[in-house]
Amino acid sequence: MKLRKQMVAGNWKMNGSVELVNQIANAISAVELDKVDVVVFPPYPLLNNALQNELVVGAQSVSEHEAGAYTGEIDAQLLAELGCKYTLVGHSERRSIYGESDEVVASKFQRAQCQGLIPVLCVGESEQEREQNLTESVVSRQIDAVINKLGVVSLVKSVIAYEPVWAIGTGKTATPEQAQQVHKFIRDKIASLDDAVSQSLILLYGGSVNEKNSELLFAQPDIDGGLVGGASLNPDSFVNICKSAQGNV
C-alpha cells in the first residue's frame, strides 16, 4: 500500500489523432480514477479535443518566455487558460534534439509554475553515462538546476519523471531494481534538503513501460507510476498500465 496517489501519464510525442483522443477517453472510463491520476500529453493541436473529452491534459513542452515575438513557441499562460494542468519540461528528446540546457529547462519549469501549470521535470542518463557510473551525478545536476534557481520548495507543485535515455523507445526497460535504485537516490537527495517535500513528491518512471512490465515497476516503493510513450498510443495497453498502478493504493 502506498500513501502517494499514483499517476500514469501518456506522452504521445508527435503521434495521435482526433480518433485516438476519442478512443482513449472511452477506454479510460475503466480506470479507478480515485486511485490513479491519468494524464495525457497529446500534440498541441489535440489539446482542445482532449479537454472536450474530459481528459486531464498536459503539454509536451512550454516556452520559457512570456508571450511575445517567439514564432512557433507556446506560452504557459495560454496553456493554463485552455485548461491544461501539466506540462513536460526537459524531456530527453527536447534536451538532445532541440538542445535544451539544464538552465533553459529550469526557466521553463519556473514559467510553467508561475502560470499554475504543474511541471513534470524529466531527468535521466544516457547509456554511455550509465556505463561510466555517472547516473547519479547526471540526475543530480538536472534536478539541481531547478533547486538552485527556485529552491527545493518549488518541487512541491511538480512531478519528477526518471527516464533513462537508453530505455526510451528502445524496448530496453530498466529493471524494477535499477529504476527503484535511482528513484530512491532522487527521493533521498531531496529528503536531505526537505523531508516533507520528498515524501509527497510524485516520482514517475519512464522508458519502454508496457502492460507486461508496469506492475512490477510500479510496485517499487519509490516509483509512483509511469510516463509512458509508445504504449500510451494503444488504448487497451494504456488502460492496462493505468490499472496496474491503481492496485498499489
Ligand SMILES: O=C[C@H](O)COP(=O)(O)O
Ligand atoms: O515520455 C515518454 C518516454 O519518452 C518513454 O517513451 P517509451 O515508453 O516509448 O519508451
